[in-house]
Amino acid sequence: MPLIECIPNFSEGRRQPVIDAIVAAIASAPVDVLDASSDTDHNRSVVTFVGEPEAVAEAAYRGIQTAAEHIDLTEHTGVHPRVGAADVVPFVPLRESSLAECAALARTLGQRVGESLGLPVFLYEEAALVPGRTDLAHIRRGGYAGLRERMQQPEWQPDFGPGQLGKAGAVVIGARRLLIAFNAYLDTDDEQVARAIAYKIRASGEGLPLLKAIGVIVGGVAQVSMNLIDFRQTSLHAAMSALHAAAAEHGVHVTRTELIGLIPQAALLDYALASLQLPRTTREQVLETRLGAANGDYRPLVFE
Amino acid sequence: MPLIECIPNFSEGRRQPVIDAIVAAIASAPVDVLDASSDTDHNRSVVTFVGEPEAVAEAAYRGIQTAAEHIDLTEHTGVHPRVGAADVVPFVPLRESSLAECAALARTLGQRVGESLGLPVFLYEEAALVPGRTDLAHIRRGGYAGLRERMQQPEWQPDFGPGQLGKAGAVVIGARRLLIAFNAYLDTDDEQVARAIAYKIRASGEGLPLLKAIGVIVGGVAQVSMNLIDFRQTSLHAAMSALHAAAAEHGVHVTRTELIGLIPQAALLDYALASLQLPRTTREQVLETRLGAANGDYRPLVFE
Numbered sequence: 001m002p003l004i005e006c007i008p009n010f011s012e013g014r015r016q017p018v019i020d021a022i023v024a025a026i027a028s029a030p031v032d033v034l035d036a037s038s039d040t041d042h043n044r045s046v047v048t049f050v051g052e053p054e055a056v057a058e059a060a061y062r063g064i065q066t067a068a069e070h071i072d073l074t075e076h077t078g079v080h081p082r083v084g085a086a087d088v089v090p091f092v093p094l095r096e097s098s099l100a101e102c103a104a105l106a107r108t109l110g111q112r113v114g115e116s117l118g119l120p121v122f123l124y125e126e127a128a129l130v131p132g133r134t135d136l137a138h139i140r141r142g143g144y145a146g147l148r149e150r151m152q153q154p155e156w157q158p159d160f161g162p163g164q165l166g167k168a169g170a171v172v173i174g175a176r177r178l179l180i181a182f183n184a185y186l187d188t189d190d191e192q193v194a195r196a197i198a199y200k201i202r203a204s205g206e207g208l209p210l211l212k213a214i215g216v217i218v219g220g221v222a223q224v225s226m227n228l229i230d231f232r233q234t235s236l237h238a239a240m241s242a243l244h245a246a247a248a249e250h251g252v253h254v255t256r257t258e259l260i261g262l263i264p265q266a267a268l269l270d271y272a273l274a275s276l277q278l279p280r281t282t283r284e285q286v287l288e289t290r291l292g293a294a295n296g297d298y299r300p301l302v303f304e
Numbered sequence: 305m306p307l308i309e310c311i312p313n314f315s316e317g318r319r320q321p322v323i324d325a326i327v328a329a330i331a332s333a334p335v336d337v338l339d340a341s342s343d344t345d346h347n348r349s350v351v352t353f354v355g356e357p358e359a360v361a362e363a364a365y366r367g368i369q370t371a372a373e374h375i376d377l378t379e380h381t382g383v384h385p386r387v388g389a390a391d392v393v394p395f396v397p398l399r400e401s402s403l404a405e406c407a408a409l410a411r412t413l414g415q416r417v418g419e420s421l422g423l424p425v426f427l428y429e430e431a432a433l434v435p436g437r438t439d440l441a442h443i444r445r446g447g448y449a450g451l452r453e454r455m456q457q458p459e460w461q462p463d464f465g466p467g468q469l470g471k472a473g474a475v476v477i478g479a480r481r482l483l484i485a486f487n488a489y490l491d492t493d494d495e496q497v498a499r500a501i502a503y504k505i506r507a508s509g510e511g512l513p514l515l516k517a518i519g520v521i522v523g524g525v526a527q528v529s530m531n532l533i534d535f536r537q538t539s540l541h542a543a544m545s546a547l548h549a550a551a552a553e554h555g556v557h558v559t560r561t562e563l564i565g566l567i568p569q570a571a572l573l574d575y576a577l578a579s580l581q582l583p584r585t586t587r588e589q590v591l592e593t594r595l596g597a598a599n600g601d602y603r604p605l606v607f608e
Contacts, residue, residue, distance in 0.1 A: 032598035034591070050595065094595075094605055178591075178607065184581075232607050240580065257581045262591040264605050268576040269569070275579050276544065277488075277561045287338070287482075287566040289604065291354065291398075294336035298602040300593065301398055301568050303482065303536050 002097040004105065005178070006031075006056045007261065008089040010045045010067045011082045011169075013038040018070045019045050025066040029059035035262055042080040044087075048262055050094060053101065057109045060089050060173075064113055068168035073144045081143045084169030088136060090125070091175045102175035103127040107159075110173045114160025120151070121160040124174035129159050136172060144169050180228040180236065180267055181260035184243055185221050188252045194222035200246040201226075201239065208242055210234040222252075231267045237274035307399040308406060309482070310335075310360045311565065314349045314371045315386045315473075317342040322374045323349050329370040333363035339566060346384040348391075352566055354398060357405065361413045364393050364477075368417055372472035377448045385447045388473030392440060394429070395479045406479035407431040411463075414477045418464025424455070425464040428478035433463050440476060448473050484532040484540065484571055485564035488547055489525050492556045498526035504550040505530075505543065512546055514538040526556075535571045541578035 008026075012018050019038055022045070027033050031051035038045040049059055064086035071085035089109070091102035106127035114121045128134045139147070148165045150156040157163055158170060186194060194215025199205035201224075202213040211234050212227040228239055247253055273282050283289070292298030312330075316322045323342055326349070331337050335355035342349040353363055368390035375389035393413070395406035410431035418425045432438045443451070452469045454460040461467050462474060490498060498519025503509035505528075506517040515538050516531040532543055551557055577586050587593070596602030 032595075034594040034598055035589075048594075050598070095603075236580070254581060256583075259582055259586050259589050262589050262594060263586075264607065265569070265573070265590050265592045266604060266607055268573050268590065271580065272572040272576040276540070276575065277558060278563055279560075282563050282567075285339075285563050285566050286569050286572065288569045290338040290352075290566060291336075292603060294338055294354070298604065299399075299596065300570060300602065303568065303570055 001095075002053055002093075002101070003050055003095040004053055004056045004097050004102060005048065005050045005092040005094050006060050006089065007046060007048050007092065008060060008063055009087045010047070010063070010071070011043065011073065011076055011085055011087050012067070012071050013043045013045050014040050015070075018067075021070060022063050022066045023047055025062040026059045029062055030055045031059040037261070039080075043077060044080050044082070046261060053097070053105050056091065057105050060091075060109055061112060064089065064119070064171055065117055068117060068119060072167045073165075073169040074167055076144070081140045082169070083140050083144050083147045083165075084119070084171050086171050087140075087169075088124075089171060089173045091127075092178045093175075094178070099126045099175055099177065106173045106175045110160045110171075113171055113173070114158070114162075117161075118166075119161050119168060120158035120163070120165060120170040122170055122172045123159045124172050126175040127173065130155075133159075136174075139172055177230050178264060180231050180263055181226070182228065182236070182239075182257060183218075183223050183225045183260065184254045184257045185218075185223050186247060186252045187255050188222045188250075189217065189220055190222055191215060191217045193250050193252055194224055197243065197246040197250060197252075198224050198226075200249075201242040207246075208234045208238055211239050211242075221255075228267075231264075231270070235274065236267055236271040240271075305399075306357055306397075306401040306405070307354055308357055308360045308401050308409065309352065309354045309396040309398050310364050310393065311350060311352050311396065312364060312367055312393040313391045314351070314367070314375070315347065315377065315380055315389055315391050316371070316375050317344050317347045317349050319374075322371075325374060326367050326370045327351055329366040330363045333366055334359045335363040341565070343384075347381060348384050348386070350565060357401070357409050360395065361409050364395075364413055365416060368393065368423070368475055369421055372421060372423060376471045377469075377473040378471055380448070385444045386473070387444050387448050387451045387469075388423070388475050390423075390475050391444075391473075392428075393475060393477045395431075396482045397479075398482070403430045403479055403481065410477045410479045414464045414475075417475055417477070418462070418466075421465075422470075423465050423472060424462035424467070424469060424474040426474055426476045427463045428476050430479040431477065434459075437463075440478075443476055481534050482568060484535050484567055485530070486532065486540070486543075486561060487522075487527050487529045487564065488544075488558045488561045489522075489527050490551060490556045491559050492526045492554075493521065493524055494526055495519060495521045497554050497556055498528055501547065501550040501554060501556075502528050502530075504553075505546040511550075512538045512542055515543050515546075532571075535568075535574070539578065540571055540575040544575075
């Protein structure tokens with residue numbers, strides 16, 4: 001049975017009744033909601049849910065519809081760049097599913113959202129139909145106002161739906177691999193240091209492939225905010241090693257880190273093996289993996 | 305349904321037909337054999353199996369019986385200290401079971417082994433009935449010859465079975481927590497350095513509680529061989545941090561490590577969180593844990 005994850009981002013992180021209505025709309029489809037977290041600074045909520053293909057597409061549709069009814073982008077304030085009430089809707093293959101199948105799902109949903117909800121839809125990453133739209137940041141540059149202006153150009157017509165933005169903005173729908181969102185705080189309040197470290201480690205700077213990073217100030221403290229696009233290619237261990245090295249060059253240190261959203265067990269286990277200098281084959285020595293293979297019970301053992 | 309692990313050590317690591325016979329005897333009971341590994345230098349095999357209480361006790365009994373039939377301790381050579389054909393038989397609670405229940409199981413098995421197989425049985429750790437027999441190393445000091453001599457003293461009568469050793473030696477049976485066996489290789493061939501580092505980090509030296517460590521030479525390379533007795537109390541991260549610090553004091557480094565036997569997932573995940581400087585609550589952000597809680601499917605996701 002294929003299992004697909006959907007992690008829509010909504011441009012509402014403050015009005016709890018609106019957030020609740022969006023989550024309830026999603027949960028009214030036969031999916032499992034794994035996580036819902038809101039950020040008041042960013043005025044943004046992220047919902048994580050999983051299910052079979054048709055169910056996740058239906059849940060996403062209901063979430064988009066509810067968000068579009070309640071969120072007015074022309075009145076929106078918040079730190080995070082955004083172009084729509086339902087801002088980004090990525091599908092991620094988890095089990096017995098491929099990126100291509102998730103891309104097909106994204107396109108089908110995009111067409112329905114464009115036609116039935118009357119919202120402009122841009123397809124991104126694996127689902128992109130127009131070259132140059134693979135990159136989410138590119139579509140979202142300048143936020144709602146920036147996209148509204150660009151849409152006056154013929155090459156910025158949406159993939160589905162009307163050619164101009166209404167109050168609910170656009171929806172960016174796509175398919176991608178599971179990503180890991182991870183922030184590291186530094187013992188400095190110098191934003192330039194965080195930005196220089198981010199540049200040093202990220203793919204678009206001098207750093208590692210498939211690693212995104214920006215330097216920002218959060219609560220008065222410098223933070224390097226990272227996205228690992230494919231942790232099998234550029235691992236958590238590689239990213240952290242690069243981060244520690246770059247921080248050392250600037251005479252600063254990582255004081256603590258935080259994980260945004262969910263992380264697959266394999267990313268943490270791989271990190272542990274690499275950091276412990278254990279061979280990768282040690283993965284096969286995990287007790288629960290052996291237990292599961294022997295009797296089908298993969299539940300984590302609890303030792304308190 | 306209670307799940308108990310048993311990890312018997314047998315004093316045979318070279319004659320494959322004997323090893324196969326022991327494993328087959330164990331597997332003839334309704335248990336799941338998770339691992340069987342043999343070491344020719346140590347002339348020793350370790351079998352890991354799990355099952356319900358009565359089944360693991362029965363499987364252990366059959367393994368002990370087969371080992372006693374085939375292994376003659378008076379002709380045994382090998383690096384590892386040993387007192388019996390079936391040398392040590394520990395029971396470990398995994399699910400819905402306690403150390404006390406495992407200790408009771410060990411005592412019942414010990415009585416049966418003493419009476420039906422005519423082997424001297426010493427109960428150790430949580431199962432010990434005689435004070436001073438909790439420590440396995442204490443019982444095994446001097447190996448077969450040492451124990452044979454000590455058994456002439458009244459205070460060294462076994463808990464069950466005859467008062468003197470035959471060719472199959474004694475069986476040390478007990479209950480303990482799940483332990484992690486872990487070796488680190490250093491970039492030196494100086495055994496004294498490995499021994500000094502081991503002393504520095506272990507509980508019986510200047511180091512961490514519930515950590516055992518010895519320094520040895522393996523294949524011409526210095527190795528610190530460690531046992532974490534309770535990884536919730538003294539974690540893998542604490543042990544490795546102590547090891548790295550002690551190695552640095554001696555101007556040496558860890559070149560690689562190896563894990564002996566199986567390790568619970570939680571030990572590696574806890575290590576990853578500590579090393580990444582993530583809060584412990586990040587455990588709740590593991591995707592498979594959320595998936596399992598939502599739909600009962602805890603199988604690890606595979607990303608290749």
